[in-house]
Amino acid sequence: MSVKQITSHDDLFLQIPAKYLPTNLRLSPQTSFWPLQNGKGQLAVNSLSNAIDIISTILVQKINQGFFSDIPSPIVQILYERGHLIDMTPRELVEKYSKSRLAKISPIAIIGLCPTYACNYACIYCYQSYARSPQHKIVDISHLAPLREKIGNFIRDYKKSHNDICLFELFGGEPLLLGNEEYFDWAVSLCREHEAHLIITTNGYNIVDYIDRILINRDVIAKVSTTIDGINELQDLRRRPQSGEIPGHGFDRIISGIKYCLGLEVPVKVEMNIDKNNAKSIQDVLNYCRDQGWLSNPYFSFGISKIDDRMLTGRKNMLSEIEALLAVHDQLHNTYASLHNFKIVFLKTAFYLAKAFNIHYGQNEYGRDNFNYCWATSNIFHGYYYDPDCSAYRCTFTVGNPEYNIGTNASCASHKDIWRGPGILLDDDCLNCVIAGYCAGGCTVSRRIDKEQVCIQEKKVFADFFAEFKDVIEKYVTAG
Numbered sequence: 001m002s003v004k005q006i007t008s009h010d011d012l013f014l015q016i017p018a019k020y021l022p023t024n025l026r027l028s029p030q031t032s033f034w035p036l037q038n039g040k041g042q043l044a045v046n047s048l049s050n051a052i053d054i055i056s057t058i059l060v061q062k063i064n065q066g067f068f069s070d071i072p073s074p075i076v077q078i079l080y081e082r083g084h085l086i087d088m089t090p091r092e093l094v095e096k097y098s099k100s101r102l103a104k105i106s107p108i109a110i111i112g113l114c115p116t117y118a119c120n121y122a123c124i125y126c127y128q129s130y131a132r133s134p135q136h137k138i139v140d141i142s143h144l145a146p147l148r149e150k151i152g153n154f155i156r157d158y159k160k161s162h163n164d165i166c167l168f169e170l171f172g173g174e175p176l177l178l179g180n181e182e183y184f185d186w187a188v189s190l191c192r193e194h195e196a197h198l199i200i201t202t203n204g205y206n207i208v209d210y211i212d213r214i215l216i217n218r219d220v221i222a223k224v225s226t227t228i229d230g231i232n233e234l235q236d237l238r239r240r241p242q243s244g245e246i247p248g249h250g251f252d253r254i255i256s257g258i259k260y261c262l263g264l265e266v267p268v269k270v271e272m273n274i275d276k277n278n279a280k281s282i283q284d285v286l287n288y289c290r291d292q293g294w295l296s297n298p299y300f301s302f303g304i305s306k307i308d309d310r311m312l313t314g315r316k317n318m319l320s321e322i323e324a325l326l327a328v329h330d331q332l333h334n335t336y337a338s339l340h341n342f343k344i345v346f347l348k349t350a351f352y353l354a355k356a357f358n359i360h361y362g363q364n365e366y367g368r369d370n371f372n373y374c375w376a377t378s379n380i381f382h383g384y385y386y387d388p389d390c391s392a393y394r395c396t397f398t399v400g401n402p403e404y405n406i407g408t409n410a411s412c413a414s415h416k417d418i419w420r421g422p423g424i425l426l427d428d429d430c431l432n433c434v435i436a437g438y439c440a441g442g443c444t445v446s447r448r449i450d451k452e453q454v455c456i457q458e459k460k461v462f463a464d465f466f467a468e469f470k471d472v473i474e475k476y477v478t479a480g
């Protein structure tokens with residue numbers, strides 16, 4: 001009977017002491033077994049503790065039959081420490097032994113600034129179309145004093161009990177619309193006042209129109225973040241500039257903007273949003289970036305995200321987490337080692353599994369605390385998106401959506417809104433679910449709409465990982 005550990009002690013979410021061995025043991029509801037080929041035993045995966053182990057088949061039988069007295073006590077002790085055998089409820093385990101990443105990771109404050117919800121694009125997958133007014137109202141910056149004060153209070157509160165890491169993000173709608181120049185200058189002055197840096201998240205079309213401002217304020221700009229979903233027409237079909245544009249022209253403008261920024265040594269992050277229609281083009285986009293010399297430019301980084309249907313609207317052509325990971329893996333597993341400043345950013349329930357088998361392609365989930373599905377519910381990440389009226393939103397997906405407006409009183413200290421709960425501890429169903437620690441209740445937006453559907457999707461992600469990456473797992477286990 002044997003246990004071989006794949007995740008190390010440092011990877012565990014729970015610090016269960018090995019010395020103490022209770023007698024009332026039972027199998028954890030969070031442990032599941034996944035057979036390996038050629039009699040190599042089974043993978044025992046516990047999502048609550050993040051223990052992933054190879055266990056001999058005879059030991060799995062004894063565990064499943066509850067014959068713990070037949071198992072040598074040093075092995076029982078390991079199974080207890082790893083969280084496969086438990087003597088308390090999952091809630092008690094989390095409350096007693098939870099090892100939060102908060103202790104190890106510096107918190108970060110990012111204040112999103114949304115001058116408008118209007119946009120000059122109509123992307124096929126835009127999740128803000130409900131909020132976009134057809135008219136672009138120019139913000140009168142003389143009316144922004146209350147917002148400046150609110151943000152100042154937020155930052156002062158944050159700095160009282162945290163470090164000094166603080167960023168602003170220009171967001172929207174599209175923040176670089178013509179007419180927003182004064183707001184841009186206002187945002188830069190806010191950064192200077194609080195000694196913070198600015199991220200500009202833009203569709204990229206107007207970078208060229210703002211390049212003089214980017215040039216004179218480059219000491220403040222942390223990065224310009226934009227999106228390329230394909231080359232030439234493929235980009236413009238998905239991320240559509242105004243009607244009447246010549247196909248490819250929008251793409252050309254974005255490329256010019258990126259070139260200008262890199263020429264000024266302003267960091268640029270390009271993200272590619274994939275779904276079934278462009279997932280096979282990852283390599284094409286990377287080749288294009290390589291041909292431009294960007295992949296070896298220290299100011300350039302590249303990320304792959306996937307288009308999600310967090311509002312559960314039944315959108316077509318979505319990729320599941322596993323399908324998206326397969327698309328990346330199929331195209332990049334031979335070349336990934338040579339890519340610098342590259343990462344994927346779409347794994348949630350499958351993240352810790354992918355990490356354990358080294359196919360997480362740079363994703364680090366910096367702002368996500370244990371037992372939370374994403375950064376939006378984590379206490380590592382502080383901040384809200386504010387519009388000019390001081391209305392606050394917590395998650396990117398909900399910005400501008402009145403249903404998710406959390407009012408004008410969001411503050412660093414309060415943490416009372418739906419986003420800042422104790423993650424998995426909110427829900428008893430989740431605490432008894434096999435994927436509890438990895439899914440942690442799922443996306444807050446989707447869960448509010450249809451929790452049952454969320455559960456079906458997330459459990460499928462978990463099971464599909466073992467089915468689709470069988471070869472990767474076998475190879476990893478054999479090599480180890």
Ligand code: SF4
Nearest residue numbers: 430433436439441455
């Ligand atoms: S949301 Fe559903 S699938 Fe996710 S942990 Fe909770 S019960 Fe499990």
Ligand code: SF4
Nearest residue numbers: 374376395397443444
């Ligand atoms: S709650 Fe998290 S996963 Fe859900 S839409 Fe917001 S950021 Fe994304």
